[in-house]
Amino acid sequence: MRFDPRQLLDLIIGDPQADRAVPPTGFTARLTVFTAAAMAFLAVFAMALSMATGRLADRWSEELARTSTLRISAPADQVAAQTRAAIAVLETTPGVAAARALTPDEQRSLLEPWFGPGLPIEALPIPQLVEIIEDGAGYDATGLRARLQAEVPGAVLDDHTRWREPLISAAGRLRSLGWFAILLIGAATAAMITLAAQSALAANAQVIRVMRLVGAEDTYIARAFVRRFTSRAFLGALGGTVIGMIAVAVLPNGDDVGGFLTDLGFRGLGWFWPLCVPPLAAIVAYFATRAAALRTLKEQS
Amino acid sequence: MGGGNNVIELEGVAYSYGGAELFAQLNLSLAPGSFHFLTGPSGAGKTTLLKLCYGELLATSGQVRLFGEDAAALPRDGVAMIRRRIGVVHQDCQFLDHLPLSENVALPLKVAGREDETDGNLDDLLGWVGLKAQANQTPPQLSGGERQRAALARAVIMSPDVIIADEPTGNVDWEMSQRLLTLLVELNKMGKTVLIATHDLNLIRTAKNHVSARVLRLKDRKLQLAGAEL
Numbered sequence: 334m335r336f337d338p339r340q341l342l343d344l345i346i347g348d349p350q351a352d353r354a355v356p357p358t359g360f361t362a363r364l365t366v367f368t369a370a371a372m373a374f375l376a377v378f379a380m381a382l383s384m385a386t387g388r389l390a391d392r393w394s395e396e397l398a399r400t401s402t403l404r405i406s407a408p409a410d411q412v413a414a415q416t417r418a419a420i421a422v423l424e425t426t427p428g429v430a431a432a433r434a435l436t437p438d439e440q441r442s443l444l445e446p447w448f449g450p451g452l453p454i455e456a457l458p459i460p461q462l463v464e465i466i467e468d469g470a471g472y473d474a475t476g477l478r479a480r481l482q483a484e485v486p487g488a489v490l491d492d493h494t495r496w497r498e499p500l501i502s503a504a505g506r507l508r509s510l511g512w513f514a515i516l517l518i519g520a521a522t523a524a525m526i527t528l529a530a531q532s533a534l535a536a537n538a539q540v541i542r543v544m545r546l547v548g549a550e551d552t553y554i555a556r557a558f559v560r561r562f563t564s565r566a567f568l569g570a571l572g573g574t575v576i577g578m579i580a581v582a583v584l585p586n587g588d589d590v591g592g593f594l595t596d597l598g599f600r601g602l603g604w605f606w607p608l609c610v611p612p613l614a615a616i617v618a619y620f621a622t623r624a625a626a627l628r629t630l631k632e633q634s
Numbered sequence: 635m636g637g638g639n640n641v642i643e644l645e646g647v648a649y650s651y652g653g654a655e656l657f658a659q660l661n662l663s664l665a666p667g668s669f670h671f672l673t674g675p676s677g678a679g680k681t682t683l684l685k686l687c688y689g690e691l692l693a694t695s696g697q698v699r700l701f702g703e704d705a706a707a708l709p710r711d712g713v714a715m716i717r718r719r720i721g722v723v724h725q726d727c728q729f730l731d732h733l734p735l736s737e738n739v740a741l742p743l744k745v746a747g748r749e750d751e752t753d754g755n756l757d758d759l760l761g762w763v764g765l766k767a768q769a770n771q772t773p774p775q776l777s778g779g780e781r782q783r784a785a786l787a788r789a790v791i792m793s794p795d796v797i798i799a800d801e802p803t804g805n806v807d808w809e810m811s812q813r814l815l816t817l818l819v820e821l822n823k824m825g826k827t828v829l830i831a832t833h834d835l836n837l838i839r840t841a842k843n844h845v846s847a848r849v850l851r852l853k854d855r856k857l858q859l860a861g862a863e864l
Protein backbone atom coordinates (compact mmCIF):
# COMPACT_ATOMS: atom_id res chain seq x y z
CA MET A 334 0.00 0.00 0.00
CA ARG A 335 1.39 3.33 -1.03
CA PHE A 336 1.45 6.16 1.42
CA ASP A 337 0.14 9.39 0.03
CA PRO A 338 0.66 12.40 2.30
CA ARG A 339 -2.32 14.09 0.69
CA GLN A 340 -4.50 11.27 1.90
CA LEU A 341 -3.30 11.74 5.44
CA LEU A 342 -4.03 15.44 5.15
CA ASP A 343 -7.39 14.63 3.65
CA LEU A 344 -8.00 12.30 6.53
CA ILE A 345 -7.30 15.00 9.08
CA ILE A 346 -9.11 17.92 7.51
CA GLY A 347 -11.21 16.50 4.66
CA ASP A 348 -14.95 15.89 4.93
CA PRO A 349 -15.37 15.52 8.67
CA GLN A 350 -18.90 14.31 7.92
CA ALA A 351 -17.76 11.19 6.10
CA ASP A 352 -17.61 9.08 9.22
CA ARG A 353 -21.20 9.87 10.09
CA ALA A 354 -22.09 7.30 7.47
CA VAL A 355 -20.88 4.57 9.81
CA PRO A 356 -23.06 4.11 12.87
CA PRO A 357 -21.26 4.43 16.17
CA THR A 358 -20.55 0.99 17.58
CA GLY A 359 -20.15 1.37 21.32
CA PHE A 360 -18.41 -1.89 22.00
CA THR A 361 -15.61 -1.88 19.42
CA ALA A 362 -15.14 1.81 20.14
CA ARG A 363 -14.61 1.28 23.85
CA LEU A 364 -12.45 -1.76 23.16
CA THR A 365 -10.20 0.20 20.83
CA VAL A 366 -9.86 3.13 23.20
CA PHE A 367 -9.14 0.85 26.14
CA THR A 368 -6.56 -1.24 24.28
CA ALA A 369 -4.81 1.81 22.91
CA ALA A 370 -4.68 3.28 26.41
CA ALA A 371 -3.34 0.09 27.97
CA MET A 372 -0.75 -0.35 25.23
CA ALA A 373 0.37 3.26 25.54
CA PHE A 374 0.71 2.88 29.30
CA LEU A 375 2.89 -0.21 28.81
CA ALA A 376 4.91 1.54 26.10
CA VAL A 377 5.64 4.45 28.44
CA PHE A 378 6.93 2.04 31.08
CA ALA A 379 9.00 0.12 28.55
CA MET A 380 10.50 3.45 27.47
CA ALA A 381 11.23 4.45 31.04
CA LEU A 382 12.89 1.08 31.59
CA SER A 383 14.96 1.38 28.43
CA MET A 384 16.12 4.84 29.30
CA ALA A 385 16.90 4.03 32.92
CA THR A 386 18.95 0.98 31.97
CA GLY A 387 20.61 2.99 29.25
CA ARG A 388 21.62 5.64 31.76
CA LEU A 389 22.79 2.96 34.14
CA ALA A 390 24.90 1.20 31.53
CA ASP A 391 26.44 4.49 30.48
CA ARG A 392 27.24 5.48 34.04
CA TRP A 393 28.70 2.15 34.97
CA SER A 394 30.87 1.91 31.93
CA GLU A 395 32.00 5.50 32.30
CA GLU A 396 32.61 5.74 36.03
CA LEU A 397 33.89 2.25 36.61
CA ALA A 398 36.13 2.24 33.61
CA ARG A 399 38.04 5.11 35.13
CA THR A 400 38.71 3.53 38.51
CA SER A 401 40.19 0.40 39.95
CA THR A 402 41.26 -0.70 43.41
CA LEU A 403 44.43 -2.05 44.94
CA ARG A 404 44.02 -4.12 48.08
CA ILE A 405 47.01 -4.47 50.39
CA SER A 406 46.90 -7.25 52.95
CA ALA A 407 49.95 -7.40 55.12
CA PRO A 408 50.93 -7.77 58.78
CA ALA A 409 49.94 -4.60 60.63
CA ASP A 410 53.48 -3.24 60.91
CA GLN A 411 54.11 -3.59 57.18
CA VAL A 412 50.91 -2.08 55.83
CA ALA A 413 52.13 1.51 55.81
CA ALA A 414 55.41 0.63 54.09
CA GLN A 415 53.74 -1.56 51.49
CA THR A 416 51.17 1.11 50.80
CA ARG A 417 53.87 3.69 50.18
CA ALA A 418 55.71 1.23 47.92
CA ALA A 419 52.53 0.46 45.99
CA ILE A 420 51.76 4.12 45.47
CA ALA A 421 55.30 4.66 44.27
CA VAL A 422 54.86 1.86 41.75
CA LEU A 423 51.50 3.24 40.63
CA GLU A 424 52.79 6.75 40.21
CA THR A 425 55.37 5.51 37.74
CA THR A 426 52.89 3.37 35.84
CA PRO A 427 51.83 4.81 32.48
CA GLY A 428 48.05 5.20 32.28
CA VAL A 429 47.54 5.87 35.96
CA ALA A 430 46.42 9.44 36.54
CA ALA A 431 46.34 9.31 40.32
CA ALA A 432 46.65 6.83 43.16
CA ARG A 433 45.65 7.46 46.72
CA ALA A 434 45.24 5.43 49.88
CA LEU A 435 41.76 5.58 51.35
CA THR A 436 41.64 7.17 54.79
CA PRO A 437 40.34 5.13 57.72
CA ASP A 438 37.17 7.23 57.64
CA GLU A 439 36.56 6.38 53.99
CA GLN A 440 37.20 2.71 54.66
CA ARG A 441 34.82 2.82 57.59
CA SER A 442 32.07 4.40 55.48
CA LEU A 443 32.52 1.66 52.89
CA LEU A 444 31.90 -0.96 55.55
CA GLU A 445 29.22 0.92 57.40
CA PRO A 446 26.32 -0.49 55.38
CA TRP A 447 27.37 -3.97 56.51
CA PHE A 448 28.61 -3.48 60.10
CA GLY A 449 26.77 -0.37 61.18
CA PRO A 450 28.33 2.82 62.52
CA GLY A 451 31.18 3.02 65.04
CA LEU A 452 33.20 0.13 63.71
CA PRO A 453 36.65 0.08 65.41
CA ILE A 454 38.37 -0.32 62.10
CA GLU A 455 41.91 0.20 63.43
CA ALA A 456 41.53 -2.88 65.59
CA LEU A 457 40.50 -5.12 62.72
CA PRO A 458 42.80 -6.78 60.18
CA ILE A 459 41.20 -4.95 57.31
CA PRO A 460 43.26 -4.53 54.15
CA GLN A 461 44.27 -1.06 53.10
CA LEU A 462 42.57 0.09 49.90
CA VAL A 463 44.25 2.24 47.29
CA GLU A 464 42.05 3.98 44.74
CA ILE A 465 43.51 4.16 41.25
CA ILE A 466 42.19 6.69 38.78
CA GLU A 467 43.09 5.94 35.19
CA ASP A 468 43.78 8.43 32.49
CA GLY A 469 42.23 8.24 29.00
CA ALA A 470 44.09 5.23 27.66
CA GLY A 471 44.17 3.19 30.86
CA TYR A 472 47.02 1.04 32.06
CA ASP A 473 48.27 -2.42 31.21
CA ALA A 474 46.79 -4.52 34.03
CA THR A 475 49.01 -7.58 33.40
CA GLY A 476 52.21 -5.54 33.46
CA LEU A 477 51.12 -3.73 36.60
CA ARG A 478 50.28 -7.01 38.36
CA ALA A 479 53.73 -8.38 37.54
CA ARG A 480 55.47 -5.31 38.92
CA LEU A 481 53.34 -5.28 42.06
CA GLN A 482 54.03 -8.95 42.67
CA ALA A 483 57.73 -8.25 42.67
CA GLU A 484 57.68 -5.08 44.76
CA VAL A 485 54.55 -5.23 46.95
CA PRO A 486 53.82 -8.86 47.80
CA GLY A 487 50.62 -8.06 49.76
CA ALA A 488 48.92 -6.15 46.90
CA VAL A 489 45.99 -7.46 44.87
CA LEU A 490 44.82 -5.42 41.89
CA ASP A 491 41.12 -5.35 41.18
CA ASP A 492 40.37 -3.53 37.92
CA HIS A 493 36.60 -4.15 38.27
CA THR A 494 36.34 -5.76 34.83
CA ARG A 495 35.33 -9.04 36.35
CA TRP A 496 32.02 -7.77 37.71
CA ARG A 497 31.61 -4.70 35.59
CA GLU A 498 31.37 -6.38 32.21
CA PRO A 499 28.45 -8.69 32.88
CA LEU A 500 26.57 -5.85 34.57
CA ILE A 501 27.09 -3.53 31.65
CA SER A 502 26.10 -6.14 29.14
CA ALA A 503 23.05 -6.99 31.25
CA ALA A 504 22.05 -3.35 31.34
CA GLY A 505 22.56 -3.10 27.59
CA ARG A 506 20.47 -6.18 27.01
CA LEU A 507 17.76 -4.83 29.28
CA ARG A 508 17.72 -1.65 27.23
CA SER A 509 17.31 -3.56 23.95
CA LEU A 510 14.60 -5.64 25.59
CA GLY A 511 12.78 -2.43 26.44
CA TRP A 512 12.85 -1.26 22.84
CA PHE A 513 11.89 -4.70 21.64
CA ALA A 514 8.94 -4.60 24.03
CA ILE A 515 7.88 -1.29 22.49
CA LEU A 516 8.01 -2.86 19.02
CA LEU A 517 5.91 -5.78 20.25
CA ILE A 518 3.42 -3.39 21.82
CA GLY A 519 3.15 -1.58 18.48
CA ALA A 520 2.62 -4.83 16.59
CA ALA A 521 0.04 -6.05 19.11
CA THR A 522 -1.78 -2.72 18.81
CA ALA A 523 -1.82 -3.04 15.03
CA ALA A 524 -3.16 -6.59 15.26
CA MET A 525 -5.83 -5.61 17.77
CA ILE A 526 -6.97 -2.63 15.73
CA THR A 527 -7.07 -4.76 12.58
CA LEU A 528 -9.38 -7.21 14.33
CA ALA A 529 -11.58 -4.46 15.72
CA ALA A 530 -11.76 -2.80 12.30
CA GLN A 531 -12.63 -6.09 10.64
CA SER A 532 -15.42 -6.70 13.09
CA ALA A 533 -16.70 -3.16 12.56
CA LEU A 534 -16.62 -3.70 8.79
CA ALA A 535 -18.47 -7.00 9.10
CA ALA A 536 -21.06 -5.44 11.40
CA ASN A 537 -21.59 -2.68 8.86
CA ALA A 538 -21.96 -4.75 5.70
CA GLN A 539 -25.36 -3.15 5.11
CA VAL A 540 -23.91 0.35 5.45
CA ILE A 541 -21.21 -0.54 2.95
CA ARG A 542 -23.82 -1.87 0.51
CA VAL A 543 -25.80 1.35 0.70
CA MET A 544 -22.70 3.49 0.30
CA ARG A 545 -21.72 1.47 -2.78
CA LEU A 546 -25.21 1.80 -4.16
CA VAL A 547 -25.05 5.58 -4.09
CA GLY A 548 -21.65 5.63 -5.77
CA ALA A 549 -19.13 5.76 -2.92
CA GLU A 550 -15.60 4.73 -3.83
CA ASP A 551 -13.70 2.27 -1.68
CA THR A 552 -11.43 4.96 -0.31
CA TYR A 553 -14.41 7.04 0.76
CA ILE A 554 -15.99 4.13 2.60
CA ALA A 555 -12.65 3.13 4.10
CA ARG A 556 -12.07 6.69 5.27
CA ALA A 557 -15.14 6.64 7.45
CA PHE A 558 -13.72 3.65 9.32
CA VAL A 559 -10.13 4.86 9.26
CA ARG A 560 -11.05 8.20 10.83
CA ARG A 561 -12.95 6.48 13.58
CA PHE A 562 -10.20 4.10 14.52
CA THR A 563 -7.39 6.59 14.13
CA SER A 564 -9.02 9.09 16.45
CA ARG A 565 -9.99 6.40 18.96
CA ALA A 566 -6.47 5.00 19.00
CA PHE A 567 -5.05 8.50 19.39
CA LEU A 568 -7.35 9.47 22.24
CA GLY A 569 -6.89 6.14 24.02
CA ALA A 570 -3.12 6.31 23.64
CA LEU A 571 -3.12 9.90 24.84
CA GLY A 572 -4.95 8.88 28.00
CA GLY A 573 -2.68 5.89 28.57
CA THR A 574 0.42 7.97 27.98
CA VAL A 575 -0.64 10.70 30.40
CA ILE A 576 -1.44 8.15 33.09
CA GLY A 577 1.83 6.32 32.40
CA MET A 578 3.84 9.54 32.59
CA ILE A 579 2.18 10.51 35.86
CA ALA A 580 2.87 7.05 37.24
CA VAL A 581 6.54 7.30 36.24
CA ALA A 582 6.79 10.83 37.64
CA VAL A 583 5.47 9.87 41.07
CA LEU A 584 7.75 6.85 41.42
CA PRO A 585 9.95 7.35 44.49
CA ASN A 586 13.00 9.28 43.46
CA GLY A 587 16.15 7.89 45.03
CA ASP A 588 19.11 9.67 43.55
CA ASP A 589 20.86 9.41 46.92
CA VAL A 590 20.54 5.64 46.88
CA GLY A 591 21.35 5.52 43.18
CA GLY A 592 19.74 2.15 42.68
CA PHE A 593 18.26 1.04 39.41
CA LEU A 594 14.66 0.67 40.56
CA THR A 595 14.56 4.11 42.08
CA ASP A 596 16.05 5.61 38.94
CA LEU A 597 13.18 4.48 36.68
CA GLY A 598 12.02 7.68 35.06
CA PHE A 599 12.60 10.24 32.38
CA ARG A 600 15.26 12.90 32.59
CA GLY A 601 15.21 16.23 30.78
CA LEU A 602 14.63 15.72 27.08
CA GLY A 603 13.68 12.12 27.84
CA TRP A 604 10.21 13.41 28.69
CA PHE A 605 9.78 14.12 24.99
CA TRP A 606 9.81 10.44 24.03
CA PRO A 607 6.58 9.28 25.68
CA LEU A 608 4.83 12.18 23.94
CA CYS A 609 5.54 10.36 20.65
CA VAL A 610 3.37 7.44 21.75
CA PRO A 611 -0.10 8.88 20.89
CA PRO A 612 0.87 10.05 17.37
CA LEU A 613 2.58 6.71 16.78
CA ALA A 614 -0.54 4.88 17.92
CA ALA A 615 -2.58 7.01 15.52
CA ILE A 616 -0.24 6.19 12.63
CA VAL A 617 -0.38 2.48 13.45
CA ALA A 618 -4.18 2.63 13.62
CA TYR A 619 -4.38 4.56 10.35
CA PHE A 620 -2.44 1.97 8.39
CA ALA A 621 -3.95 -1.06 10.14
CA THR A 622 -7.53 0.13 9.57
CA ARG A 623 -6.89 1.28 6.03
CA ALA A 624 -5.35 -2.03 5.04
CA ALA A 625 -8.15 -3.98 6.72
CA ALA A 626 -10.87 -1.79 5.18
CA LEU A 627 -9.54 -1.85 1.61
CA ARG A 628 -8.95 -5.59 1.81
CA THR A 629 -12.45 -6.27 3.15
CA LEU A 630 -14.08 -3.96 0.61
CA LYS A 631 -12.29 -5.76 -2.21
CA GLU A 632 -13.40 -9.12 -0.87
CA GLN A 633 -17.01 -8.04 -0.45
CA SER A 634 -17.50 -6.93 -4.03
CA MET B 635 -23.70 1.10 -35.87
CA GLY B 636 -24.24 4.14 -33.73
CA GLY B 637 -24.81 1.95 -30.68
CA GLY B 638 -22.26 3.99 -28.81
CA ASN B 639 -24.94 6.61 -28.30
CA ASN B 640 -27.07 4.35 -26.16
CA VAL B 641 -26.66 4.89 -22.44
CA ILE B 642 -27.26 1.24 -21.61
CA GLU B 643 -26.78 -1.59 -24.03
CA LEU B 644 -27.10 -5.33 -23.51
CA GLU B 645 -25.93 -7.62 -26.25
CA GLY B 646 -26.50 -11.38 -26.20
CA VAL B 647 -26.61 -11.29 -22.42
CA ALA B 648 -27.26 -14.32 -20.22
CA TYR B 649 -27.33 -14.53 -16.46
CA SER B 650 -27.45 -17.37 -13.97
CA TYR B 651 -27.09 -17.35 -10.19
CA GLY B 652 -25.23 -20.63 -10.49
CA GLY B 653 -28.10 -22.84 -11.62
CA ALA B 654 -30.09 -22.56 -14.81
CA GLU B 655 -29.90 -19.36 -16.81
CA LEU B 656 -32.65 -16.85 -15.97
CA PHE B 657 -32.46 -15.52 -19.49
CA ALA B 658 -30.16 -15.86 -22.46
CA GLN B 659 -29.33 -14.08 -25.72
CA LEU B 660 -31.01 -10.98 -24.41
CA ASN B 661 -30.64 -7.67 -26.21
CA LEU B 662 -31.66 -4.25 -24.93
CA SER B 663 -30.68 -0.71 -25.82
CA LEU B 664 -31.78 2.36 -23.96
CA ALA B 665 -31.39 5.50 -26.03
CA PRO B 666 -30.78 8.73 -24.13
CA GLY B 667 -34.05 10.30 -23.06
CA SER B 668 -36.09 7.15 -23.59
CA PHE B 669 -38.75 5.87 -21.18
CA HIS B 670 -39.08 2.12 -20.68
CA PHE B 671 -41.20 -0.12 -18.53
CA LEU B 672 -40.10 -3.65 -17.74
CA THR B 673 -42.86 -6.08 -16.82
CA GLY B 674 -43.14 -9.79 -16.41
CA PRO B 675 -44.24 -12.38 -13.90
CA SER B 676 -42.69 -12.47 -10.51
CA GLY B 677 -39.46 -14.42 -10.58
CA ALA B 678 -38.90 -13.80 -14.29
CA GLY B 679 -35.69 -11.94 -13.55
CA LYS B 680 -36.70 -8.27 -13.72
CA THR B 681 -34.65 -7.30 -10.67
CA THR B 682 -31.71 -9.29 -11.97
CA LEU B 683 -31.89 -7.58 -15.34
CA LEU B 684 -31.94 -4.15 -13.69
CA LYS B 685 -28.89 -5.08 -11.59
CA LEU B 686 -27.05 -5.88 -14.82
CA CYS B 687 -28.03 -2.43 -16.06
CA TYR B 688 -26.35 -0.60 -13.20
CA GLY B 689 -23.35 -2.84 -12.78
CA GLU B 690 -24.23 -4.56 -9.52
CA LEU B 691 -24.14 -7.90 -11.31
CA LEU B 692 -21.97 -8.92 -14.25
CA ALA B 693 -23.44 -10.91 -17.13
CA THR B 694 -22.40 -14.55 -17.25
CA SER B 695 -22.16 -14.22 -21.01
CA GLY B 696 -22.69 -11.50 -23.60
CA GLN B 697 -21.75 -7.88 -23.10
CA VAL B 698 -23.23 -5.04 -21.05
CA ARG B 699 -22.14 -1.55 -22.03
CA LEU B 700 -22.85 1.34 -19.65
CA PHE B 701 -22.31 4.74 -21.26
CA GLY B 702 -20.35 2.93 -23.95
CA GLU B 703 -18.03 1.11 -21.54
CA ASP B 704 -17.85 -2.62 -21.07
CA ALA B 705 -19.27 -3.18 -17.57
CA ALA B 706 -17.10 -6.27 -17.07
CA ALA B 707 -13.93 -4.30 -17.73
CA LEU B 708 -14.65 -1.37 -15.42
CA PRO B 709 -12.17 -0.76 -12.62
CA ARG B 710 -13.61 -0.63 -9.10
CA ASP B 711 -13.78 3.15 -8.96
CA GLY B 712 -15.23 3.12 -12.47
CA VAL B 713 -18.26 1.30 -11.07
CA ALA B 714 -18.62 4.02 -8.45
CA MET B 715 -18.52 6.68 -11.16
CA ILE B 716 -21.19 4.84 -13.19
CA ARG B 717 -23.39 4.66 -10.10
CA ARG B 718 -23.28 8.42 -9.84
CA ARG B 719 -24.74 8.70 -13.33
CA ILE B 720 -27.44 6.11 -12.67
CA GLY B 721 -29.94 6.75 -9.90
CA VAL B 722 -31.32 3.49 -8.58
CA VAL B 723 -34.45 2.72 -6.56
CA HIS B 724 -33.88 -0.74 -5.11
CA GLN B 725 -36.81 -3.05 -4.62
CA ASP B 726 -35.83 -3.51 -0.97
CA CYS B 727 -35.05 0.18 -0.40
CA GLN B 728 -31.88 0.21 1.67
CA PHE B 729 -30.85 3.11 3.85
CA LEU B 730 -28.41 4.02 6.56
CA ASP B 731 -30.77 3.37 9.43
CA HIS B 732 -28.95 5.56 11.96
CA LEU B 733 -29.15 8.73 9.88
CA PRO B 734 -32.21 10.95 9.42
CA LEU B 735 -34.11 10.73 6.16
CA SER B 736 -32.75 14.06 4.92
CA GLU B 737 -29.16 12.85 5.20
CA ASN B 738 -30.04 9.57 3.55
CA VAL B 739 -31.60 11.32 0.60
CA ALA B 740 -28.60 13.65 0.30
CA LEU B 741 -26.07 10.81 0.63
CA PRO B 742 -25.26 10.52 -3.11
CA LEU B 743 -24.27 14.20 -3.18
CA LYS B 744 -22.18 13.84 -0.06
CA VAL B 745 -20.39 10.77 -1.37
CA ALA B 746 -19.63 12.57 -4.62
CA GLY B 747 -18.26 15.60 -2.76
CA ARG B 748 -21.11 17.78 -4.03
CA GLU B 749 -22.70 18.56 -0.69
CA ASP B 750 -22.99 22.23 -1.60
CA GLU B 751 -25.80 21.32 -4.02
CA THR B 752 -27.84 19.77 -1.23
CA ASP B 753 -29.67 22.76 0.19
CA GLY B 754 -32.07 23.76 -2.57
CA ASN B 755 -32.55 20.32 -4.11
CA LEU B 756 -33.31 18.46 -0.94
CA ASP B 757 -36.26 20.59 0.14
CA ASP B 758 -37.87 20.58 -3.30
CA LEU B 759 -37.41 16.88 -3.64
CA LEU B 760 -38.75 16.01 -0.19
CA GLY B 761 -41.75 18.20 -1.02
CA TRP B 762 -42.31 16.31 -4.27
CA VAL B 763 -42.36 12.92 -2.62
CA GLY B 764 -44.36 14.26 0.32
CA LEU B 765 -41.77 13.63 2.99
CA LYS B 766 -40.99 17.13 4.23
CA ALA B 767 -42.51 16.43 7.61
CA GLN B 768 -40.49 13.23 7.99
CA ALA B 769 -37.12 14.75 7.09
CA ASN B 770 -35.68 14.26 10.57
CA GLN B 771 -37.00 10.77 11.15
CA THR B 772 -34.78 7.74 10.63
CA PRO B 773 -35.72 5.18 7.96
CA PRO B 774 -36.88 2.50 10.45
CA GLN B 775 -39.48 4.99 11.68
CA LEU B 776 -41.03 5.25 8.20
CA SER B 777 -43.68 3.16 6.51
CA GLY B 778 -42.88 1.00 3.50
CA GLY B 779 -44.41 3.54 1.14
CA GLU B 780 -42.52 6.41 2.71
CA ARG B 781 -39.30 4.47 2.33
CA GLN B 782 -40.03 3.90 -1.34
CA ARG B 783 -40.63 7.59 -1.87
CA ALA B 784 -37.44 8.38 -0.02
CA ALA B 785 -35.54 5.90 -2.18
CA LEU B 786 -36.84 7.62 -5.29
CA ALA B 787 -35.82 11.01 -3.94
CA ARG B 788 -32.33 9.68 -3.23
CA ALA B 789 -32.11 8.18 -6.71
CA VAL B 790 -32.82 11.46 -8.46
CA ILE B 791 -31.08 14.00 -6.19
CA MET B 792 -27.85 13.78 -8.19
CA SER B 793 -29.79 14.59 -11.32
CA PRO B 794 -28.41 11.40 -12.87
CA ASP B 795 -28.49 10.67 -16.60
CA VAL B 796 -30.40 7.45 -16.04
CA ILE B 797 -33.02 6.51 -13.45
CA ILE B 798 -33.64 2.85 -12.81
CA ALA B 799 -36.49 1.98 -10.46
CA ASP B 800 -37.46 -1.50 -9.30
CA GLU B 801 -41.17 -1.58 -8.38
CA PRO B 802 -41.07 2.02 -7.12
CA THR B 803 -44.82 2.13 -6.53
CA GLY B 804 -45.17 -1.29 -4.94
CA ASN B 805 -46.12 -0.01 -1.53
CA VAL B 806 -47.75 3.35 -2.17
CA ASP B 807 -51.39 4.23 -2.76
CA TRP B 808 -52.75 5.13 -6.18
CA GLU B 809 -52.54 8.88 -5.62
CA MET B 810 -48.93 8.75 -4.49
CA SER B 811 -47.99 6.42 -7.32
CA GLN B 812 -49.38 9.04 -9.72
CA ARG B 813 -47.24 11.69 -8.06
CA LEU B 814 -44.10 9.56 -8.29
CA LEU B 815 -44.88 8.79 -11.91
CA THR B 816 -45.30 12.50 -12.62
CA LEU B 817 -41.88 13.13 -11.07
CA LEU B 818 -40.32 10.48 -13.31
CA VAL B 819 -42.12 11.82 -16.37
CA GLU B 820 -40.91 15.35 -15.59
CA LEU B 821 -37.35 14.09 -15.23
CA ASN B 822 -37.72 12.24 -18.52
CA LYS B 823 -38.84 15.46 -20.20
CA MET B 824 -35.65 17.04 -18.89
CA GLY B 825 -33.78 14.42 -20.89
CA LYS B 826 -33.23 11.69 -18.33
CA THR B 827 -33.42 8.08 -19.43
CA VAL B 828 -35.94 6.14 -17.34
CA LEU B 829 -36.29 2.39 -16.83
CA ILE B 830 -38.98 1.15 -14.45
CA ALA B 831 -39.71 -2.44 -13.49
CA THR B 832 -43.32 -2.83 -12.44
CA HIS B 833 -46.21 -5.23 -12.63
CA ASP B 834 -48.68 -2.37 -12.12
CA LEU B 835 -50.41 -2.27 -15.50
CA ASN B 836 -52.57 0.70 -14.48
CA LEU B 837 -49.45 2.70 -13.87
CA ILE B 838 -48.18 1.84 -17.34
CA ARG B 839 -51.46 2.83 -18.95
CA THR B 840 -51.50 6.16 -17.16
CA ALA B 841 -47.90 6.82 -18.06
CA LYS B 842 -48.63 6.21 -21.72
CA ASN B 843 -51.00 9.17 -21.63
CA HIS B 844 -48.13 11.47 -20.69
CA VAL B 845 -45.06 10.06 -22.29
CA SER B 846 -44.15 7.79 -25.17
CA ALA B 847 -43.05 4.81 -23.15
CA ARG B 848 -42.00 1.46 -24.49
CA VAL B 849 -43.06 -1.61 -22.57
CA LEU B 850 -40.75 -4.61 -22.42
CA ARG B 851 -41.94 -7.95 -21.16
CA LEU B 852 -39.56 -10.47 -19.63
CA LYS B 853 -41.02 -13.93 -19.88
CA ASP B 854 -39.77 -17.43 -20.59
CA ARG B 855 -36.14 -16.28 -20.64
CA LYS B 856 -36.86 -13.73 -23.36
CA LEU B 857 -37.39 -10.00 -23.56
CA GLN B 858 -40.20 -8.94 -25.87
CA LEU B 859 -41.79 -5.69 -26.83
CA ALA B 860 -45.29 -5.63 -25.42
CA GLY B 861 -47.88 -3.17 -26.50
CA ALA B 862 -51.15 -4.01 -28.08
CA GLU B 863 -52.65 -5.79 -25.10
CA LEU B 864 -52.16 -2.76 -22.82
Ligand SMILES: Nc1ncnc2c1ncn2[C@@H]1O[C@H](COP(=O)(O)OP(=O)(O)O)[C@@H](O)[C@H]1O
Nearest residue numbers: 651652656674675676677678679680681682683
Ligand atom coordinates in the same frame (compact mmCIF):
# COMPACT_ATOMS: atom_id res chain seq x y z
N1 LIG C 1 -29.03 -13.68 -5.03
C1 LIG C 1 -29.71 -14.69 -5.63
N2 LIG C 1 -29.19 -15.94 -5.59
C2 LIG C 1 -29.84 -16.96 -6.18
N3 LIG C 1 -31.00 -16.84 -6.83
C3 LIG C 1 -31.56 -15.62 -6.91
C4 LIG C 1 -30.93 -14.48 -6.31
N4 LIG C 1 -31.70 -13.40 -6.55
C5 LIG C 1 -32.76 -13.85 -7.27
N5 LIG C 1 -32.68 -15.16 -7.50
C6 LIG C 1 -33.63 -15.97 -8.27
O1 LIG C 1 -33.64 -15.50 -9.59
C7 LIG C 1 -34.97 -15.46 -10.08
C8 LIG C 1 -35.33 -14.08 -10.57
O2 LIG C 1 -35.36 -13.20 -9.49
P1 LIG C 1 -35.67 -11.65 -9.67
O3 LIG C 1 -34.68 -11.11 -10.63
O4 LIG C 1 -35.74 -11.04 -8.36
O5 LIG C 1 -37.09 -11.71 -10.36
P2 LIG C 1 -38.27 -10.63 -10.38
O6 LIG C 1 -37.65 -9.31 -9.97
O7 LIG C 1 -38.72 -10.62 -11.79
O8 LIG C 1 -39.30 -11.09 -9.47
C9 LIG C 1 -35.88 -15.92 -8.95
O9 LIG C 1 -36.19 -17.29 -9.19
C10 LIG C 1 -35.04 -15.78 -7.74
O10 LIG C 1 -35.35 -16.78 -6.81
Ligand SMILES: [Mg+2]
Nearest residue numbers: 680681725800
Ligand atom coordinates in the same frame (compact mmCIF):
# COMPACT_ATOMS: atom_id res chain seq x y z
MG1 LIG D 1 -38.01 -8.02 -8.42
